[in-house]
Amino acid sequence: MAQEFSLGTVEVALSPIERFEEFLQSRGKRITVQRRIIVQQVARRHEHFDADQLLADLAKTPDHRKVSRPTVYRTLAEMTEAGLLRKMDLSGRAVYEHDYGYPQHDHLYCQQCHKLIEFSSDDLLKLIDAVSREHQFRVLGHRFIITGQCADCRRSRQANRRLELV
């Protein structure tokens, strides 16, 4: 009944929720009400989020059955392990985004309005490949963020040149 499961062999045929349940089973973990609520809420969100935002979303939910903060953190970690989410550090706090069935991409991060803009680049992948081959490094992932000022903020601050002092 508990079908053999290993990371990397599953094709994108399962929904995120199914995928998560497979993951749980393969680890002898249980499918609980809270885990279900959390995965569903995460699936509803298509942008980036952190633990607090998720908690806030959950508070608004008809599922008035509460999910505690520790459980959110625990489940987020499991979802990351399951390959559903990608975790990144943005100035001290953990930010998550979907990483299952979503095309690989990286980010432009506006230091002013804190917006994250996605982009993807095949050249980057080639570069990663070349560099790591050269160092005999086994790549398991990467973090690439270009920081600066987004187009919107550039426009609204044209007279105000002191960004670099902020």
Add this chain to the structure above:
Amino acid sequence: MAQEFSLGTVEVALSPIERFEEFLQSRGKRITVQRRIIVQQVARRHEHFDADQLLADLAKTPDHRKVSRPTVYRTLAEMTEAGLLRKMDLSGRAVYEHDYGYPQHDHLYCQQCHKLIEFSSDDLLKLIDAVSREHQFRVLGHRFIITGQCADCRRSRQANRRLELV
């Protein structure tokens, strides 16, 4: 006497210490014993370090004149602002490296032994330029870290394939 100073106009003619003093003056900040001790200690180190390591180094120093932890944090922030150091987040803690007079570079990060390997790539700079131009984004910096397993760790763990579960 207090010569006009602005980021970006100073060529690499000043030593890191001089550069920092210029920065302090330009901001109406003072050149104190502690700041001098810290910059000198940082200049002695050519690898990456975090606040704790720096504090530990200082403890061993003949400058038995102590520098407190808050002052180290405060000065590290100033040095980053002054463009002497580059700050990055490695799993929750801030790690610093030289960023003045050093060639631009990025890192391979071994998740197993926590080693940082530097590399530099012109192609990456071109890529950053192309991507940000496309999004009308004003680049102020970037963070690029390729994570995985370094050559040494690959060798010593050949029989042990469970890295991805760690």
Add this chain to the structure above:
DNA sequence: ATTTATGCAAATCCTTTGCAAATCT
């Protein structure tokens, strides 16, 4: 003489943990 810096202790922020009670299989 002013004003900025320092050190101390305590506070913050985000995240994690110990443990008894509740919940899954």
Add this chain to the structure above:
DNA sequence: AGATTTGCAAAGGATTTGCATAAAT
């Protein structure tokens, strides 16, 4: 039943802050 999960409260670790005192200009 037997094991895993949950929620609570409290702990944790890194970094920051309030404030009285010390030091720099």
